[in-house]
Amino acid sequence: MFKREGITAENSISSESLGIVCAKEIINFKNFKNRFMKISLDEFKRKFSEVLEDDLILELEPQSEFKNLESWDSFSGMSIIAMVDEEFGVIIGSEEMARIVTLQELFDLISSKIK
Numbered sequence: 001m002f003k004r005e006g007i008t009a010e011n012s013i014s015s016e017s018l019g020i021v022c023a024k025e026i027i028n029f030k031n032f033k034n035r036f037m038k039i040s041l042d043e044f045k046r047k048f049s050e051v052l053e054d055d056l057i058l059e060l061e062p063q064s065e066f067k068n069l070e071s072w073d074s075f076s077g078m079s080i081i082a083m084v085d086e087e088f089g090v091i092i093g094s095e096e097m098a099r100i101v102t103l104q105e106l107f108d109l110i111s112s113k114i115k
Contacts, residue, residue: 039088039114044107051083052076062104084110 041062049057054071066072081092090113100106 039107039111041104041107044110045103047083047087048080048103048106051079057103060103062107063102065101066103066106067101080106088114090114 045058045060048066049055052069052071054069056071057066057069060066077094077097081094081097084090084092088110090110092109092113096109100109
């Protein structure tokens with residue numbers, strides 16, 4: 001049995017358990033951050049534009065159908081889902097993404113999940 005300053009192998013935390021604890025804390029931080037985060041449509045469009053590497057998105061109206069863009073493909077959809085999770089801590093399912101048509105609809109969905 002390993003003993004050091006009152007810590008034994010029986011009551012120490014394994015590296016696997018520590019990893020789980022750290023992952024839970026990251027999730028808790030995202031949830032905490034989301035409670036106080038406000039997102040603007042312009043900021044969202046900027047991040048959307050960065051992901052697709054398409055500056056024309058910045059000029060789109062909220063009711064524009066982003067899936068009609070030349071730069072849009074199925075990989076773009078996955079990239080947007082990942083960006084929304086990373087930047088805003090919001091999970092969007094592929095079914096939800098498939099139903100969304102306009103920038104405004106996507107923005108509204110993210111905003112509703114932040115609140």
